Amino acid sequence: MGDTFTERLRKYFLAARPAFLTASVVPVLVGSAAGFAVTGAFDWGLFILAVVSIALLHSGANLANDYYDHISGTDRLNKNPTPFSGGSRFIQDGVLSAKTILGLSLACLAIGAAIGMVIVLLTSSVFIFVLGVIGCVGGFFYTAPPLKLGYRTLGEVVIGFLFGILPVTGSYYLQAGTFDWLILLPAGIVAILIFLVILINEFADRDADSAVKKKTLVVIFGVGAGVWIYRTALIVSYLAAVIAIFAKGQLFFAGLFYLLTGPIAIAAIRFANKKDLAEAGRLSANMITIMMHLAGGLAVAIGFIVRGICNLKAG
Numbered sequence: 001m002g003d004t005f006t007e008r009l010r011k012y013f014l015a016a017r018p019a020f021l022t023a024s025v026v027p028v029l030v031g032s033a034a035g036f037a038v039t040g041a042f043d044w045g046l047f048i049l050a051v052v053s054i055a056l057l058h059s060g061a062n063l064a065n066d067y068y069d070h071i072s073g074t075d076r077l078n079k080n081p082t083p084f085s086g087g088s089r090f091i092q093d094g095v096l097s098a099k100t101i102l103g104l105s106l107a108c109l110a111i112g113a114a115i116g117m118v119i120v121l122l123t124s125s126v127f128i129f130v131l132g133v134i135g136c137v138g139g140f141f142y143t144a145p146p147l148k149l150g151y152r153t154l155g156e157v158v159i160g161f162l163f164g165i166l167p168v169t170g171s172y173y174l175q176a177g178t179f180d181w182l183i184l185l186p187a188g189i190v191a192i193l194i195f196l197v198i199l200i201n202e203f204a205d206r207d208a209d210s211a212v213k214k215k216t217l218v219v220i221f222g223v224g225a226g227v228w229i230y231r232t233a234l235i236v237s238y239l240a241a242v243i244a245i246f247a248k249g250q251l252f253f254a255g256l257f258y259l260l261t262g263p264i265a266i267a268a269i270r271f272a273n274k275k276d277l278a279e280a281g282r283l284s285a286n287m288i289t290i291m292m293h294l295a296g297g298l299a300v301a302i303g304f305i306v307r308g309i310c311n312l313k314a315g
Contacts (some may be wrong), residue, residue: 035175078135
């Protein structure tokens with residue numbers, strides 16, 4: 001007996017891995033809050049459209065990754081899938097067919113892109129159009145041929161750009177109506193945080209990735225070097241926060257609030273060690289890194305909101 005319509009919708013929804021959509025929503029929140037700090041105004045309509053659009057594009061990218069990692073064989077060969085890596089397993093477990101996953105991916109990307117075009121029409125912004133095209137193409141071709149960006153060593157950096165620099169600067173532009181080079185500091189922090197999420201999840205997948213020549217940083221440099229890349233990048237994010245504090249008044253609270261997440265970072269460094277990451281089933285580092293991304297992003301956003309409120313009271 002086939003699934004009911006409701007059951008199919010539930011499977012489609014879960015296949016997009018909605019629990020991980022904070023990776024795209026948080027940067028939009030950061031950029032939008034930064035725009036509020038600068039202008040003292042907030043366009044809720046553009047914010048909601050941006051959140052829905054990027055969430056759909058992210059869902060489409062997740063589904064495309066599942067499909068093309070299935071085609072390459074890395075998810076099939078993965079003997080150590082975790083809740084954070086190895087794909088959704090919907091294809092491997094027979095929950096949905098590969099064809100259905102690809103169709104869902106294209107549908108999400110198309111709807112997300114359509115909403116993005118509404119934003120472009122409302123803002124008449126070529127800048128937003130270009131960022132949207134880059135985000136859509138980059139998300140799909142992260143694992144799709146011929147680019148297969150995630151298979152070419154720089155995949156982690158690409159994700160940092162697509163889920164850090166691009167959405168923070170884009171959502172800032174929507175609220176502020178202009179581009180400011182200083183927005184790259186908080187955008188860089190968010191980029192590093194999502195870079196760390198991707199990097200930490202690659203440790204469990206390294207054998208399967210290596211077998212299909214998916215050249216992640218962990219595959220190329222090994223577990224030990226991967227740990228040091230992780231720790232160094234995390235420390236750099238805090239150096240960026242210190243620079244933000246002294247760079248310009250609008251960035252002060254964003255940098256300061258990010259520094260308050262230090263205890264989470266210390267725990268992340270402790271759990272991200274060579275011994276644990278070399279063993280299967282150790283997920284503490286993955287969980288704390290995802291927590292770091294969420295807490296760090298929210299801290300920066302709250303800092304901007306506080307600055308915006310202070311500016312309004314002072315004005």
